[in-house]
Amino acid sequence: MIKKQLLKIPFIIFIIVLSIFFYLLIIDRNPSKIPSALINNSVPEFETNSLFGDKKFYSSKELKHEITLVNFFATWCKPCRDEHVYIQRFKDEKALNIIGINYKDNPKKTVQWLKKLGNPYSNIAIDSNGRIAIDWGVYGIPETFIVDSKGIIKFRHIGPINKKKYREINLLIEKLR
Amino acid sequence: MIIKKKIIKILFIVLFQFSVNESNAVEPDEILINKKQEIMARNISKNIRCMVCQNQSIDESNAPLAKDLRILIRNKIQEGKTDKEIYKFLTDRYGDFILLKPPLNLSTIALWFLPFAFALIGFFVIFFHNKKSKKSY
Amino acid sequence: MLPTLGNIALFLSLIFAVSQFYYTRKKNKIKIISISVKGLLISSLFSFFILIYLHIISDFSVLNVFQNSHTTKPLFYKITAVWGNHEGSMLLWIIVLTIFNYFIFKLYNKKNYIFVSKTLEIQAFITIGFIIFTILTSNPFDRIIPAQENGLGFNPILQDPALAIHPPLLYIGYVGFSAAFSISVACLALKNGKNFPWYKYMKPFVMIAWTFLTIGIALGSLWAYYELGWGGWWFWDPVENASFMPWLIGTALLHSLIIVEKRQSLQAWVLLLSLLAFLLSVVGTFLVRSGILTSVHTFALDPSRGIYILAFTAILGSYSLILFGVNSKKYFNNNYFTFFSKEGAILVNNIFMIIVCSTVFLGTIYPLLIEAMTNNKISVGEPYYNSTVIPILIPAIIIMGVGPILSWGKENTSNIIRKLLPSLLITTSLTILFFSIYKSFSLIGIAGILLAFWIISNNLVMFYKKKFNLSVGMIVAHLGVGFLILGITGSSVWQIEKISNMKINNEININKYKIVFDSINEIKGPNYLALRGNFLVFDKKKNIITTLKPEHRFYPITGSFTSEASIHTNIFRDLYIVLGEGNLNEGWTIRMYYNPLVIWIWIGALTIFLGGCISINRNLKKLT
Numbered sequence: 001m002i003k004k005q006l007l008k009i010p011f012i013i014f015i016i017v018l019s020i021f022f023y024l025l026i027i028d029r030n031p032s033k034i035p036s037a038l039i040n041n042s043v044p045e046f047e048t049n050s051l052f053g054d055k056k057f058y059s060s061k062e063l064k065h066e067i068t069l070v071n072f073f074a075t076w077c078k079p080c081r082d083e084h085v086y087i088q089r090f091k092d093e094k095a096l097n098i099i100g101i102n103y104k105d106n107p108k109k110t111v112q113w114l115k116k117l118g119n120p121y122s123n124i125a126i127d128s129n130g131r132i133a134i135d136w137g138v139y140g141i142p143e144t145f146i147v148d149s150k151g152i153i154k155f156r157h158i159g160p161i162n163k164k165k166y167r168e169i170n171l172l173i174e175k176l177r
Numbered sequence: 178m179i180i181k182k183k184i185i186k187i188l189f190i191v192l193f194q195f196s197v198n199e200s201n202a203v204e205p206d207e208i209l210i211n212k213k214q215e216i217m218a219r220n221i222s223k224n225i226r227c228m229v230c231q232n233q234s235i236d237e238s239n240a241p242l243a244k245d246l247r248i249l250i251r252n253k254i255q256e257g258k259t260d261k262e263i264y265k266f267l268t269d270r271y272g273d274f275i276l277l278k279p280p281l282n283l284s285t286i287a288l289w290f291l292p293f294a295f296a297l298i299g300f301f302v303i304f305f306h307n308k309k310s311k312k313s314y
Numbered sequence: 315m316l317p318t319l320g321n322i323a324l325f326l327s328l329i330f331a332v333s334q335f336y337y338t339r340k341k342n343k344i345k346i347i348s349i350s351v352k353g354l355l356i357s358s359l360f361s362f363f364i365l366i367y368l369h370i371i372s373d374f375s376v377l378n379v380f381q382n383s384h385t386t387k388p389l390f391y392k393i394t395a396v397w398g399n400h401e402g403s404m405l406l407w408i409i410v411l412t413i414f415n416y417f418i419f420k421l422y423n424k425k426n427y428i429f430v431s432k433t434l435e436i437q438a439f440i441t442i443g444f445i446i447f448t449i450l451t452s453n454p455f456d457r458i459i460p461a462q463e464n465g466l467g468f469n470p471i472l473q474d475p476a477l478a479i480h481p482p483l484l485y486i487g488y489v490g491f492s493a494a495f496s497i498s499v500a501c502l503a504l505k506n507g508k509n510f511p512w513y514k515y516m517k518p519f520v521m522i523a524w525t526f527l528t529i530g531i532a533l534g535s536l537w538a539y540y541e542l543g544w545g546g547w548w549f550w551d552p553v554e555n556a557s558f559m560p561w562l563i564g565t566a567l568l569h570s571l572i573i574v575e576k577r578q579s580l581q582a583w584v585l586l587l588s589l590l591a592f593l594l595s596v597v598g599t600f601l602v603r604s605g606i607l608t609s610v611h612t613f614a615l616d617p618s619r620g621i622y623i624l625a626f627t628a629i630l631g632s633y634s635l636i637l638f639g640v641n642s643k644k645y646f647n648n649n650y651f652t653f654f655s656k657e658g659a660i661l662v663n664n665i666f667m668i669i670v671c672s673t674v675f676l677g678t679i680y681p682l683l684i685e686a687m688t689n690n691k692i693s694v695g696e697p698y699y700n701s702t703v704i705p706i707l708i709p710a711i712i713i714m715g716v717g718p719i720l721s722w723g724k725e726n727t728s729n730i731i732r733k734l735l736p737s738l739l740i741t742t743s744l745t746i747l748f749f750s751i752y753k754s755f756s757l758i759g760i761a762g763i764l765l766a767f768w769i770i771s772n773n774l775v776m777f778y779k780k781k782f783n784l785s786v787g788m789i790v791a792h793l794g795v796g797f798l799i800l801g802i803t804g805s806s807v808w809q810i811e812k813i814s815n816m817k818i819n820n821e822i823n824i825n826k827y828k829i830v831f832d833s834i835n836e837i838k839g840p841n842y843l844a845l846r847g848n849f850l851v852f853d854k855k856k857n858i859i860t861t862l863k864p865e866h867r868f869y870p871i872t873g874s875f876t877s878e879a880s881i882h883t884n885i886f887r888d889l890y891i892v893l894g895e896g897n898l899n900e901g902w903t904i905r906m907y908y909n910p911l912v913i914w915i916w917i918g919a920l921t922i923f924l925g926g927c928i929s930i931n932r933n934l935k936k937l938t
Contacts, residue, residue, distance in 0.1 A: 003643075003646075004643075007638065007639045007640075007642060007643070008639045010586060010589075010590070010635050010638065010639070011631075011632065011635035011636055011638070011639050014593070014631045014632070014635055015632070017597075017679065018624065018627065018628050018631070020679065020682060020683060020686055021600070021604075021620075021624055021682070022621075022624055023686050024682055024685070024686055025604065025617050025620050025621055025624065026621075035272065035689055035690070035691060036272070037268065037269060037270055037271055037272035038270065129245075130241075130245045131249070134245060134246070134249060134270060135270060136270070137270040137271045137272070139228050139229050139242055140229055140241070140242060203813055204813065204815075204894075204903050205813055205814050205815040205903060206815070208813065223697075224695075224697055226693055226695065232549055232551050232695075234695075237544050237546075272690070272691065273690060273691070273692045273693075274691040274692055274693050275693075276692070276693065276695075277693060277694075277695030277696060277697055277698075278695065278697035278698055278701075279680075279692050279693065279694050279695075279698055280692070284684055284687075284688060284690070284692075285680075285684075285692065287680075288676060288677070288680045288694070288698075291672075291673075291676055292669070292672075292673040292676065292702040292703075292706070295668075295669045295672045295673060296669055296706060299665040299666070299668070299669050302665060303653060303661070303662060303665060306650065306653075306661065307652055307653045307658075309650050
């Protein structure tokens with residue numbers, strides 16, 4: 001009897017849908033987090049001015065030869081100030097190569113800011129109009145990326161780095177080394 | 178009393194300089210002179226999600242990222258890029274999630290196809306019901 | 315002291331609910347069932363009113379009051395904030411459940427003890443589930459230690475009259491469907507369920523639920539329209555969809571209940587729909603509170619709550635749908651009817667409602683599906699629904715014009731044309747008249763106007779012919795749909811938007827109006843400071859029509875800004891203006907809209923509500 005089977009369909013669809021919801025609940029997921037489209041892709045190519053001296057900043061030169069942490073920051077961003085201590089720790093404790101990208105900022109202010117807080121960055125690119133950030137798929141600052149020695153983006157974190165993230169990134173760096 | 182009023186006045190001036198406006202989006206200085214291009218920009222923007230907002234397009238949102246993307250889209254249109262190229266530029270960087278109209282690819286075939294399948298099933302149900310009833314008359 | 319009392323009342327209501335569940339399974343226990351039902355109602359109401367009182371007196375030792383209130387909040391919003399947060403809204407769910415529970419109890423008569431008892435048993439089970447959930451995960455009477463001086467305030471965007479009554483109306487809708495659910499389960503669980511006039515019991519509950527769900531959704535949209543600042547009123551947000559789906563099923567249910575009543579056909583189908591309507595309401599609750607997605611509507615994210623609601627939904631759904639799979643056969647009969655009959659038209663309506671509901675459901679859960687299966691995230695937004703739902707609704711609306719005038723059983727094709735002729739003529743003439751005035755032609759605009767006038771004229775003709783064997787409520791409600799389509803078409807197709815920078819004394823033209831930026835001043839509200847712009851509106855003849863006064867507000871307690879649009883409404887159009895950022899030197903960004911026919915959306919919704927109320931009244935009279 002076809003009808004008998006048909007009558008079971010509502011229950012079956014119901015169970016399937018609920019299983020999907022259940023699965024989504026039990027995995028550790030953040031509904032507002034969106035995976036970066038750039039993970040496992042090559043670093044975007046860009047060329048801009050460096051904060052230091054009158055030099056140019058070439059992504060191909062700076063970002064393809066060793067494991068690098070790329071950090072988008074600005075002096076007007078409070079969470080960037082909060083996470084600065086962790087960025088400094090990455091340099092001091094892990095001897096990590098750190099590149100900063102100064103987002104929509106005043107270079108003079110940035111220099112002062114770094115003088116006051118310390119400078120963990122081996123080089124800093126100036127992104128005055130935010131275009132570089134868009135190339136990296138950045139939503140807002142601070143955002144931090146880990147790039148491997150071949151220039152492939154391996155990790156991205158939106159928001160300031162806290163203790164938990166610091167540990168997580170450390171593990172990743174160990175794995176990559 | 179006068180001091181109180183003065184304080185309120187200063188408060189206003191200070192506060193509203195820093196206010197994040199909740200209402201407007203496209204600003205007068207963004208609008209392209211070429212009407213066709215501007216319409217194209219608006220149409221594309223209406224299909225691009227504001228990534229830092231709740232369920233708004235960049236056309237409607239006043240978040241800084243939304244503004245940057247609106248300007249970027251207009252620049253690309255002026256460079257002569259097609260909307261396909263612009264969408265690709267954005268999804269390469271922000272993923273498919275940035276599109277409000279889901280793309281048509283292998284994983285979204287079901288999404289686009291099923292509504293019409295539902296409609297088809299509906300028509301069959303009506304058809305067979307009709308057939309059966311014709312028999313009983 | 316008082317919060318403890320509220321907590322005790324909550325526990326007490328749990329005890330009454332358990333007692334109801336236990337004793338409805340036994341024979342001849344009507345006295346104790348009566349005590350349980352009434353006790354449940356009183357204790358839950360008591361608990362709810364205590365919470366309201368705690369908010370009014372600003373008792374900041376209570377966590378819920380601390381998180382959602384402040385001494386400077388106006389009294390009205392202190393009260394309505396009670397259900398604007400998760401914990402308080404759960405208490406609202408509970409009291410509406412217990413109120414409907416009481417009305418189910420009132421159905422008892424000498425003959426239907428078994429049936430009503432079974433219904434009350436299911437209803438008790440649902441109530442127990444919600445009360446336990448509230449006590450365990452969302453207790454509004456939890457304390458904060460030490461007690462705080464003042465509260466965190468409340469989102470200013472939510473301090474609004476329309477938004478304040480939107481939840482209670484919606485909940486009457488969702489919870490009303492619980493009664494239909496319980497009745498349906500009783501039909502399926504009892505061996506002789508078919509001997510009872512179950513559809514007579516179900517109809518008033520479905521009518522009440524549907525009618526209030528309609529107005530609840532409409533108020534939410536109205537709020538979005540005047541508050542959010544770009545003239546939109548529906549965004550296909552997952553939580554909006556979560557209210558729309560039960561509404562669609564409710565519409566299908568309400569229509570096919572008529573067939574069950576008149577022709578005894580489609581009984582099994584109606585039983586299924588009544589299960590689905592409530593299950594969708596509960597799933598909607600899940601989506602909003604579980605943390606599974608973020609939306610402007612979601613309450614605080616908490617997966618543990620989500621797991622509980624999911625488990626509860628799983629139990630309810632599995633039990634009822636398995637029961638349906640096994641026991642619904644006895645409700646099938648072989649009354650078939652052709653497409654060209656009233657039943658046929660209603661069946662077609664049902665199918666369209668199901669298609670739209672399935673599509674909305676698909677669009678809402680698809681991103682979750684993709685995320686579960688791949689690591690990718692996609693978003694399904696407005697463009698998707700516009701492409702899929704609207705093409706399906708168009709034939710549905712055409713049939714809605716024809717359906718009510720068809721006869722039961724079988725209609726003669728030539729008869730149909732004859733019956734439809736007057737309204738066809740009226741539709742055509744009204745449409746031609748419309749476009750001779752508004753000379754803007756677009757395919758979708760013409761389609762929308764035609765459909766709107768089609769519905770309006772059909773129902774006016776029925777009204778004129780005084781066909782009151784046809785329900786007045788139905789005619790009024792359908793008329794409302796016609797108005798709604800008129801409003802939706804006008805405001806979507808012919809909206810004019812103007813964005814510009816204006817300094818004092820600048821002017822701008824929109825449609826035939828001239829708007830002059832006259833002045834700007836600072837004003838002080840009860841808990842906010844604002845900048846208000848004064849814009850004079852002149853018509854073609856240089857007469858002043860009104861002054862629009864949009865505001866840009868700052869609420870010091872929460873530190874947030876809002877923008878209040880200024881709207882001038884008449885039956886032809888809305889003039890809508892929003893004040894943006896700026897200053898005296900550089901001017902302000904002004905966004906202005908000419909929104910044709912918008913008021914017909916709200917008139918339409920209100921008319922549908924009115925039609926529903928008329929039908930409710932009629933149904934209640936029939937019951938007694």
